[in-house]
Amino acid sequence: MFKRTAMKYFPIAVLALLIAAILCMSRYAETRKQQHQENAKPVNPAASVTPDKATEGGSEANKAQNPPGWIDTFTWPDGVTGWALLLTLFVIAWQSVETRDAARAGLLNAQAVINAERPWMLVSVKSSPGEIGGFDVHVRNKGRTPAMVIEARMGCVAVKNVSDLPLPAIFPMDNPIKNKVIIPGGTAHIMWFDESLFKAILKDKLPRSSSAKQIFVHGRVLYRSLANPNKSVVHETRWICEYQFPSEDDEGNSIFRVEGIGVSDEYDRYS
Numbered sequence: 400m401f402k403r404t405a406m407k408y409f410p411i412a413v414l415a416l417l418i419a420a421i422l423c424m425s426r427y428a429e430t431r432k433q434q435h436q437e438n439a440k441p442v443n444p445a446a447s448v449t450p451d452k453a454t455e456g457g458s459e460a461n462k463a464q465n466p467p468g469w470i471d472t473f474t475w476p477d478g479v480t481g482w483a484l485l486l487t488l489f490v491i492a493w494q495s496v497e498t499r500d501a502a503r504a505g506l507l508n509a510q511a512v513i514n515a516e517r518p519w520m521l522v523s524v525k526s527s528p529g530e531i532g533g534f535d536v537h538v539r540n541k542g543r544t545p546a547m548v549i550e551a552r553m554g555c556v557a558v559k560n561v562s563d564l565p566l567p568a569i570f571p572m573d574n575p576i577k578n579k580v581i582i583p584g585g586t587a588h589i590m591w592f593d594e595s596l597f598k599a600i601l602k603d604k605l606p607r608s609s610s611a612k613q614i615f616v617h618g619r620v621l622y623r624s625l626a627n628p629n630k631s632v633v634h635e636t637r638w639i640c641e642y643q644f645p646s647e648d649d650e651g652n653s654i655f656r657v658e659g660i661g662v663s664d665e666y667d668r669y670s
Contacts, residue, residue, distance in 0.1 A: 517624045518542030518583070519669070522638040524616075524654055533593030534654055536618065538636070540581040544626040548579040549633065551589045553618035555600050555642075561615070561661055568637070568665040570619060571600060580625065589620065594652065597642070607644075614642040615657065617666050639666040 519542040527533045536553070540546050552570035574590050581587050597605055597614055606612040617639040623632060639662060640654045658667045 516543045516626065517634070518544050518546035518581070518622065520546060520548075520581075520620055520622055520634070520636045522618070522620060522636055524638070524640050524656065526653070527591060527593075531593075533591055534616075535588060536590035536592070537586050538581065538589050538620055539586045540583050542624075543583050544624050545580055545582050546622045546634075547625055548576055548581065548587070548589065548620060548622045550621040551576050551618065553590055553592065553596075553616065555597050555614060555616040557597075557601055557604055557606050557612040557614050559612055561613075561641075561657060564615065564639075564663060564666060566663060566665055568617060568619075568663075570617075572596065572618075581622075590618065592616065615666075616640050616642055616654070619668075635668060635670045637664070637666055637668040 518540050521539050521541050523537050523539065524534055525537070527535045536551075538548065538551075551574045553572040553574070554568070554570045556565060556569075558564055572592075576589055579587055579589075596616070601614075606614065617637070619635055619637045621633055621635055623630060623634060639657050641657050643653050643655065
């Protein structure tokens with residue numbers, strides 16, 4: 400706040416100081432000229448004037464007519480013209496900076512509005528009901544404008560801890576979902592998987608128990624906003640879940656969402 404106020408009144412302060420300097424220097428030059436003129440007058444007109452005194456008198460008169468050169472910098476009209484030119488250039492530069500800052504602030508405000516109105520896709524993974532079993536992957540539009548899903552991919556890895564996840568993330572399974580429109584607040588089913596996915600990808604690396612390694616299934620969804628005329632702007636949501644083998648007391652397997660601290664943005668990202 401203080402910085403903006405100072406920048407607003409800075410040119411006015413510079414102009415006031417310049418005018419004050421011009422008035423002071425002009426007054427000083429005029430006073431100096433009058434003093435030299437009075438000193439150059441002979442005290443006794445009848446006294447003889449030698450050539451040396453005449454030369455000295457002429458020199459004094461010349462000083463009166465021609466004060467030091469630096470005074471001209473602040474006097475009228477030569478000094479004023481130069482300072483007016485410099486002040487004009489300064490004001491142009493200052494206005495350029497203010498215009499740039501205003502344009503930058505406007506761009507940030509516009510981007511904030513776009514982010515507030517754009518679609519935001521959230522992924523949920525739940526057990527699939529019925530005899531088939533497996534897990535369903537749904538995506539929900541939590542934004543304020545319709546979204547078009549462009550691509551959905553998925554993969555899985557077996558590692559000891561979440562910190563051991565490979566980088567970059569690999570998504571070998573592709574769902575041919577194309578141009579699926581999801582309205583604000585709407586939900587769409589984009590994928591289904593079961594244990595056969597892990598067997599197909601991990602093969603002989605498939606662990607037989609959670610004590611050996613953990614199985615993480617992960618994916619990404621690419622989409623764009625239908626309210627944005629620029630079709631090249633694509634957003635992305637990445638998600639990751641942990642698959643758990645059934646224990647002796649459980650009838651089936653289960654899956655839990657993994658996100659937040661400790662998870663790389665390769666597996667947990669919203670853009």
